[in-house]
Amino acid sequence: MKKIYERLWYLLLFGFLFGAPLLYFLLGPYLDRENYENRALTQAPELKLSSIREFPEAFEAYYNDAMPFRNYLVRADSAISYYLFHDSSSDDVIAGKDGWLFFTGEEGKSLEQYLGRKRYTKKELRLISENLMTTRDYLAARGCEFILAIAPNKERVYQEYMPDAYGSFSSCNTDQLLNYLSKNTDLRVLWLEEDLKAYRQEHPEELLYYRLDTHWNLLGGYIGARAILKEAGVTIPEPSALEKTKTEGSPADLARLLNLRNELLYTDMDYKLKDIPSPALEIEQEDGNTFYRYRSSGKDGRKLLVWRDSFCDAMRYVIAEEFNESCMVKGSFFTKEILEEEAPDLFVMELVERTEDYLKEFVLQDDASQAG
Numbered sequence: 248m249k250k251i252y253e254r255l256w257y258l259l260l261f262g263f264l265f266g267a268p269l270l271y272f273l274l275g276p277y278l279d280r281e282n283y284e285n286r287a288l289t290q291a292p293e294l295k296l297s298s299i300r301e302f303p304e305a306f307e308a309y310y311n312d313a314m315p316f317r318n319y320l321v322r323a324d325s326a327i328s329y330y331l332f333h334d335s336s337s338d339d340v341i342a343g344k345d346g347w348l349f350f351t352g353e354e355g356k357s358l359e360q361y362l363g364r365k366r367y368t369k370k371e372l373r374l375i376s377e378n379l380m381t382t383r384d385y386l387a388a389r390g391c392e393f394i395l396a397i398a399p400n401k402e403r404v405y406q407e408y409m410p411d412a413y414g415s416f417s418s419c420n421t422d423q424l425l426n427y428l429s430k431n432t433d434l435r436v437l438w439l440e441e442d443l444k445a446y447r448q449e450h451p452e453e454l455l456y457y458r459l460d461t462h463w464n465l466l467g468g469y470i471g472a473r474a475i476l477k478e479a480g481v482t483i484p485e486p487s488a489l490e491k492t493k494t495e496g497s498p499a500d501l502a503r504l505l506n507l508r509n510e511l512l513y514t515d516m517d518y519k520l521k522d523i524p525s526p527a528l529e530i531e532q533e534d535g536n537t538f539y540r541y542r543s544s545g546k547d548g549r550k551l552l553v554w555r556d557s558f559c560d561a562m563r564y565v566i567a568e569e570f571n572e573s574c575m576v577k578g579s580f581f582t583k584e585i586l587e588e589e590a591p592d593l594f595v596m597e598l599v600e601r602t603e604d605y606l607k608e609f610v611l612q613d614d615a616s617q618a619g
Contacts, residue, residue: 329507337504346514347408348501349401350461350601357601360419361402361409367420371607372427378610379434385611386594392435392549396475396597397421398463398558399440401456403600404447421600435478442474443467446486457497459508459515466491466518468561475562479593481547481569490521524564535560539575541567550574552591554581556598583611 329335335342341349341358351358359365367375383393399421402409406416421438428436443455443463455467463471470486497515502508524530531540535557546569553559553566553575567573574589578598586594598605 329505335505340501340504341402341410341413343408343410345408345458346511347405347458348460348505349409350501352400352601356604357400357402358413360400360421360601361406361413361416363417363419365420367423372424375424375603375606376428376432378606378608379428380432382596382609382611383434385613389590391591392479392593394435394437394475394478394593394595396437396439396471396478396595397425397603398471398597398599399438399443400600401461401463403440404443405456421603424603424606437474437478439471439474442470446470450487453491453518454516457499457515457517459499459502459511460497461500462498462558463561464497464517465520465523465561468558469520469523469565471558472562472565475595475597476566476569479547479595483565483569491518492521493517494519523568525568528564528568535577537577537580539563539567539573541570541573543568543571543573546571549592550589551593551595552576552586552589554578554594554596554598556602558599559597562597578605586611 329342333342335348339351341351343349349357352360356365379395386393403416409416425436425438428434446453447455453466454464455470456463466486466489469489473483473486476483494517495513495515497512497517499508499512499515502511502515505511527543529542529544531542532538533540539555539559541563548571551566551570551573553573555563555575556578559575563575567575574591576585596609
């Protein structure tokens with residue numbers, strides 16, 4: 248009997264070693280090979296004499312990304328972690344309470360902010376302040392207004408769904424920066440948390456961020472857009488006056504990082520806002536990696552240019568409806584040449600708080616000043 252069991256184990260091992268590759272060869276074109284991670288997968292290394300020592304490590308990294316049935320194995324691991332242990336299999340995702348997922352942020356910045364570990368030095372605060380004032384003055388010399396709008400991280404607004412192990416949020420570099428700019432400059436700075444929390448307090452049954460995504464939903468985006476428009480002197484209806492219809496699903500970027508988007512997608516919800524966008528809005532260009540361009544006849548005559556990140560996606564129609572002409576440029580694609588070509592009357596810089604470090608680098612100024 249013992250020999251029979253041994254032979255069966257050998258047979259199973261033989262079948263796995265030789266059957267799996269054959270099965271992958273036959274079914275390969277029909278298998279899920281999509282990249283669900285926020286990075287480029289490793290490409291096959293070239294075997295060269297000059298890099299022979301590095302080849303084994305490079306090939307191992309490639310094989311880990313390209314191994315047969317990888318997505319199915321990763322999905323199984325994620326499902327076990329999420330459903331059995333209520334944990335996350337990704338370093339980029341935190342499994343919160345009641346099915347909420349949170350993003351740790353680029354290199355953990357979002358989590359560091361939540362824990363209060365992310366702080367600015369006085370030198371960094373002065374640098375950001377000087378960059379923003381220089382930018383404001385550069386734009387003013389060209390007849391252009393400047394507004395800075397900062398969207399809060401999701402875990403700041405919905406901290407009650409963070410795991411108890413992380414404690415409660417107190418303050419971080421964002422609070423430092425807002426306080427410093429308020430005391431030392433006359434910049435027009437919008438901190439959008441206040442409008443979001445005010446609406447939450449009055450309407451606790453309505454969600455403003457997705458449970459499975461790092462962004463705010465269309466209702467949260469409307470609140471953010473309304474605050475920006477109000478600062479620009481444009482009035483639109485209160486969000487409570489909107490006709491809203493609940494819909495299932497969301498972009499679910501965090502569920503995607505867990506390779507569980509298909510399984511979890513319809514456990515999330517969003518809202519369809521009536522008449523947004525309106526039929527009168529002319530969509531000239533929509534490329535999420537570069538430009539959004541719109542026209543809306545008979546509205547505010549100022550030309551609007553928005554330096555944006557992905558949080559602008561939920562706001563773009565609401566904002567574009569109120570200007571005759573608007574252009575919204577992805578921050579990573581933006582250049583000063585684009586600004587000069589567009590020649591806007593109003594420049595809005597919109598970003599989420601976990602990316603505030605970019606303000607240490609971003610500045611618009613004359614070339615002579617930059618060279619100096």
